[in-house]
Amino acid sequence: GLFVIGLPASFTYLLFSVSDTLREPDTMRRFxxxxxxxxxxxxxxxxxxxAKRLAIVAAALFxxxxxxxxxxxLIFIFFFFYVLQARWQPYWLPLYNTLEExxxxxxxxLVTCGAMFHSDTFSSPASRTVFTxxxxxxxxxxxxxxxxxxxxxxxxxxxxxxAKGPDDVREEELFxxxxxxxxxxxxxxxxxxxxAVREAYYERRESKAFVEAS
Numbered sequence: 001g002l003f004v005i006g007l008p009a010s011f012t013y014l015l016f017s018v019s020d021t022l023r024e025p026d027t028m029r030r031f032x033x034x035x036x037x038x039x040x041x042x043x044x045x046x047x048x049x050x051a052k053r054l055a056i057v058a059a060a061l062f063x064x065x066x067x068x069x070x071x072x073x074l075i076f077i078f079f080f081f082y083v084l085q086a087r088w089q090p091y092w093l094p095l096y097n098t099l100e101e102x103x104x105x106x107x108x109x110l111v112t113c114g115a116m117f118h119s120d121t122f123s124s125p126a127s128r129t130v131f132t133x134x135x136x137x138x139x140x141x142x143x144x145x146x147x148x149x150x151x152x153x154x155x156x157x158x159x160x161x162x163a164k165g166p167d168d169v170r171e172e173e174l175f176x177x178x179x180x181x182x183x184x185x186x187x188x189x190x191x192x193x194x195x196a197v198r199e200a201y202y203e204r205r206e207s208k209a210f211v212e213a214s
Contacts, residue, residue: 008050015044040184042090052081071115078107092180099149106142110135171201 015034021027022035022043035043055077063070082104089097113135122128175198185191 005054008047008054011050012044012047015047019043037092037096038090039092040181042088045088045090048081048084052077067118071111071118074111075108075115078104078111082108095149095152099145102145103142106138106145109138113138175201 011034014031018027018031022031028036034046038045056074059070059073059077063073082101085097085100085104091097091100113131116122116131122131178194178198182191182195
């Protein structure tokens with residue numbers, strides 16, 4: 001119990017204690033694993049995700065003998081945090097946001113199927129079979145989503161490692177970071193100017209590749 005509650009509480013305290021210096025080198029060296037995956041407005045999102053896990057554990061603990069309350073609370077938890085995820089899109093990488101949303105919907109579907117099996121009010125054996133198939137399809141779908149996300153990320157890492165040279169790597173990383181940070185830039189004029197530079201770079205690179213190929 002101390003670990004389950006103490007870990008989210010300590011992470012939250014640490015993040016808020018350094019909230020004004022999150023981009024300074026010393027803070028990033030010590031605490032960046034807690035927020036490095038999150039967009040600038042949401043450095044505390046990892047604490048929210050820990051709170052989600054804590055809520056799931058608490059529901060399973062306190063409502064273990066009250067199935068109706070357990071199912072209702074789990075559906076509420078998954079749906080509430082899905083709404084937060086869909087509204088905020090807190091991860092830098094859109095791939096992670098998509099993964100989190102799909103897993104959220106999958107968990108809601110699984111808990112709903114569990115509610116049906118618990119109530120055992122199927123009108124016919126065929127209905128039970130349909131819900132059984134749906135449950136297995138959801139489980140398989142979640143597995144496919146997770147594995148495909150891992151595969152996309154591995155391919156991305158591999159493709160970047162196959163860049164032509166160190167200059168290509170630096171330039172790709174520069175514009176990749178710009179694309180991630182662009183939605184959070186307060187100076188929209190600066191964002192448009194940087195985007196124009198990025199487009200000019202890619203057009204020049206494509207033209208160069210065409211000339212070399214011909």
